[in-house]
Amino acid sequence: MPPRDETAREGGGDATPLMELRNVSKVYGGGVLSRTATVALDDVSLTIPGDSPQILSVVGESGSGKTTLASLLLGFISPTSGTVLYRGSDLSRLRGARLREFRRDVQAVFQDPFAVFNPFYKVDHVLTVPLQKFRLGRSKAERQELMVNALEAVGLRPDETLGRYPHQLSGGQRQRIIVARALMLRPKLIVADEPVSMVDASLRATILESLRTVNQTLKVPILYITHDLGTAYHVSDHIVVMYRGGIVEAGDVEDVITAPKHPYTRMLIDSIPWPDPRRRWGSEETGARNGVEVPEDHQGCRFAERCPAAMPRCTQAQPPTYLAASGHAVSCYLYDEKPTLPKERLSALLTQHSSLTSA
Numbered sequence: 001m002p003p004r005d006e007t008a009r010e011g012g013g014d015a016t017p018l019m020e021l022r023n024v025s026k027v028y029g030g031g032v033l034s035r036t037a038t039v040a041l042d043d044v045s046l047t048i049p050g051d052s053p054q055i056l057s058v059v060g061e062s063g064s065g066k067t068t069l070a071s072l073l074l075g076f077i078s079p080t081s082g083t084v085l086y087r088g089s090d091l092s093r094l095r096g097a098r099l100r101e102f103r104r105d106v107q108a109v110f111q112d113p114f115a116v117f118n119p120f121y122k123v124d125h126v127l128t129v130p131l132q133k134f135r136l137g138r139s140k141a142e143r144q145e146l147m148v149n150a151l152e153a154v155g156l157r158p159d160e161t162l163g164r165y166p167h168q169l170s171g172g173q174r175q176r177i178i179v180a181r182a183l184m185l186r187p188k189l190i191v192a193d194e195p196v197s198m199v200d201a202s203l204r205a206t207i208l209e210s211l212r213t214v215n216q217t218l219k220v221p222i223l224y225i226t227h228d229l230g231t232a233y234h235v236s237d238h239i240v241v242m243y244r245g246g247i248v249e250a251g252d253v254e255d256v257i258t259a260p261k262h263p264y265t266r267m268l269i270d271s272i273p274w275p276d277p278r279r280r281w282g283s284e285e286t287g288a289r290n291g292v293e294v295p296e297d298h299q300g301c302r303f304a305e306r307c308p309a310a311m312p313r314c315t316q317a318q319p320p321t322y323l324a325a326s327g328h329a330v331s332c333y334l335y336d337e338k339p340t341l342p343k344e345r346l347s348a349l350l351t352q353h354s355s356l357t358s359a
């Protein structure tokens, strides 16, 4: 029998999820009780199975905790409470070969592709370093082949990219080289945090298309983090909506965007100028809180202050997660006649209706 790690790398029958956030909170700047503390993530549980090649988007406005979630999954920061698990093991305790395996399995694509490039090195450097670090390819020719294949997989022509300096490439080409770099390591997950927010609109589609191609042809799951609901709708299978450190809604992207349940998601969707003339931009009532007094330090729903549907109970306790419709979860008392959903069930919900897995 091969060692357990190898079985897991090939995805062979191991039911343990690739990554899991279990009741994770992250507080910056002192303890929860500190006046200057920011609760960036508040008791979030989320599972990424790893064997379901889907694109899961995490959306929310600025400051909702998206990058914190990505940084926790990538092991860049540690949770204040709760656990981040990689193949069932506490990420913060990984050492040696297991840690190296994690570093290879979970790859990052960031907002600013320039930050990764050293202007004095040709772009090849960005690709050869991980090949050496993970000892991939037995010969120079094999390593060259790995680079060429990865570049082609993201729609780049190797003869137009290799041998050049970063400034000789467009922002879109640079970002796709970063996707190619991630890809060469045959990762089990790509965490893409705002990968297109720093490139102009004309290049966004190309980069997202290359991520989509990687996802579909090479079956690499992608966690796509963005504040842009429009691109999330176009590329993803499932979506998680965050508000002030918590998940407020999750489900199949089509269901969530076309039939949003949470008042915050409705507000987000309504703030986008969709190309549907029947849909008026800003037509949804926003910001008016239903005449309900919302004390500043209340312990209830984090959206109560801005919610047009706020009720007195919304300021008293956090709403549980309800199964508002098949495959569609929402944390809002408006759905309290629906069955509640334990947090750990959220991941099952996020995979069972995937158009990719059911195809």
Ligand SMILES: Nc1ncnc2c1ncn2[C@@H]1O[C@H](COP(=O)(O)OP(=O)(O)OP(=O)(O)O)[C@@H](O)[C@H]1O
Pocket (backbone or CB within 6 Å): 028, 029, 038, 039, 040, 060, 061, 062, 063, 064, 065, 066, 067, 068, 069, 227
């Ligand atoms: N290193 C840090 N120190 C203190 N506070 C931080 C730190 N990083 C993030 N925060 C705070 O935590 C909250 C969540 O930040 P985070 O960057 O995760 O949100 P985000 O949804 O990714 O926002 P954006 O879309 O603007 O990147 C914010 O209030 C932010 O100011």
